[in-house]
Amino acid sequence: MTQRQTGHSPAPAHPQPSRARPVADSARSDILAAAAVLFYARGFTAVGMDDLRTEANVSLRRLYQLFPSKDLLIEEVLGIWRDAWSSGIDAQVQAAADPRQRLLAVYDFLAGWFTSEGFRGCAFINSFGEVGGASGRITTIVREQKKHFQDYLADLATELGAPPGLAPQLAILAEGAITTAAIAASSEPARQARAAAEVLIGVALSPAARD
Amino acid sequence: MTQRQTGHSPAPAHPQPSRARPVADSARSDILAAAAVLFYARGFTAVGMDDLRTEANVSLRRLYQLFPSKDLLIEEVLGIWRDAWSSGIDAQVQAAADPRQRLLAVYDFLAGWFTSEGFRGCAFINSFGEVGGASGRITTIVREQKKHFQDYLADLATELGAPPGLAPQLAILAEGAITTAAIAASSEPARQARAAAEVLIGVALSPAARD
DNA sequence: ACATGATGAGAACGAACGTTCTCGCACTCC
DNA sequence: GGAGTGCGAGAACGTTCGTTCTCATCATGT
Known part of the structure; x- marks a missing residue:
């Protein structure tokens, strides 16, 4: 995966808060951290992928890119x-x-x-x-x-x-x-x-x- | 929008006719028995009302007549x-x-x-x-x-x-x-x-x- | 025997959810 | 600069599930 660092952000018109994207890898740990907390608090089935997207502040696309299925995510959380x-x-x-x-x-x-x-x-x-x-x-x-x-x-x-x-x-x-x-x-x-x-x-x- | 199905009709204030029909009231215990077994084996969410209908050999209508919601059924199973x-x-x-x-x-x-x-x-x-x-x-x-x-x-x-x-x-x-x-x-x-x-x-x- | 009301079988509905797809945008490379 | 690429936002899809509704059937009371 190509790493990207936005050296100079030209401050766009920003219709929405397009914050400076953190390094790509942090999304993975953000998701895992959110999943570990939410799954523990409410169980696997009660937590939807949408909840994880919201809590981890990532797009659904990115979420499925990093964890192709909920089951795989669950297995990693068990490891955590x-x-x-x-x-x-x-x-x-x-x-x-x-x-x-x-x-x-x-x-x-x-x-x-x-x-x-x-x-x-x-x-x-x-x-x-x-x-x-x-x-x-x-x-x-x-x-x-x-x-x-x-x-x-x-x-x-x-x-x-x-x-x-x-x-x-x-x-x-x-x-x-x-x-x-x-x-x-x-x-x-x-x-x-x-x-x-x-x-x-x-x-x-x-x-x-x-x- | 029939909100109540326990229609108190003028005449039939008596218990269920348990003669000509396959014993009407056994449905309730059949459902509870099936629910106790299935819920224990697979958990609440993994067992659908349809599974219970099949296992207990009752119609969905009757099932909801006896247990207006899954949650109520679960509570009774906990009692069992x-x-x-x-x-x-x-x-x-x-x-x-x-x-x-x-x-x-x-x-x-x-x-x-x-x-x-x-x-x-x-x-x-x-x-x-x-x-x-x-x-x-x-x-x-x-x-x-x-x-x-x-x-x-x-x-x-x-x-x-x-x-x-x-x-x-x-x-x-x-x-x-x-x-x-x-x-x-x-x-x-x-x-x-x-x-x-x-x-x-x-x-x-x-x-x-x-x- | 007919009206009544309850019943069984299952279709239908609405919501939730996992997963995929579309689209517009920012950024990169030639 | 223009084509290509990766991304975010979120709509869309297909399925499952709890719950309700339809309709034909049948037992029963008068």
Whole structure:
């Protein structure tokens, strides 16, 4: 694609506000950013391509040029959500001092997320609920994301020297906290899940309680 | 512009003639049964009124006569799901011997549900994910249902003499198990959640023991 | 038996949506 | 300067879907 920079804008008669066009690539990220926000807030089907055009300030032509179909756009948005989740949680986890604190930092991250503006639960769970089995493509991506999270917790648990049964339980706690917080519109589940995680970790590390 | 179709004719103030015709009132339960199944399997938006007509073997006219709009039908289906959940879980819980076993029976119920044909996660969570904040009506019903489940667990926990902090943790475990099982298409989360619940219950009943 | 009113089958309507097309305009290259 | 190209704005198209309407049919009451 040819890049264009308007070196000198001769200030036309401008019947309409023909603003200086930004670099072509910014449209792509604008669209993705708008889609990530709108899809999360209202779901895939409730957001039309027209809404995205309006929110991202691009023409429909350009939108379809960059994303030939809504499905493709949805898939890219799922990737954005995955990256945002990974980097967000990892930042909080890596800031913790020891393996135990790193595991618990997961629930501290959740607590902050739950109180953030526009929190509406896990985007992947919502996506799964929305498309159900209609889109095997989306289902696969959601499944991979959850698998990735479980592996992530498993690594943290291994780092702590915990038996392999712990990580799935901690993952279940996290998932349950997310959906409970979303539906109840409360951040309390994060603290409750954290407290439960502390108990499970403590018991898992105590030799007497080994199974 | 006939706005009302419940014409109160002079004569026929009596119930439906259920003799010569194929039982007239069964249409209502047929529709609800079909809607409960189809909505759960594919979501609200993916199931059209035409699909319901076909599946329930009624005419469109009759369908709209019994349920003036899709939204009203959806609300009734949510009620059906609520009753099915309540009676299903309560049957398994009441079959247990003591309070502790009754709490754990919740996760046994989940294990059976997860392996049942067509399991696709919690219908309420899926509904919440699908309509998001679009329908405050549905959101309210989902919230009430989850609140009801938490209260149910709280009663069971009280019966056991456990501190009030236990029930929310057990609820989070159950919610997490449901979504994890749905996405991973596995019943393993039920057993993992049960094991975690056993630990949490044990610790909750011996407050001084741990830590 | 006829009028009445309810019913089933399905056409029709109106809105929404994903996608494509048209057109005029600005800019570039020869 | 003129042909070509990429773009924005938005109309247009085809489909889907919720909802209503038409019409022929049929059971029933008098």
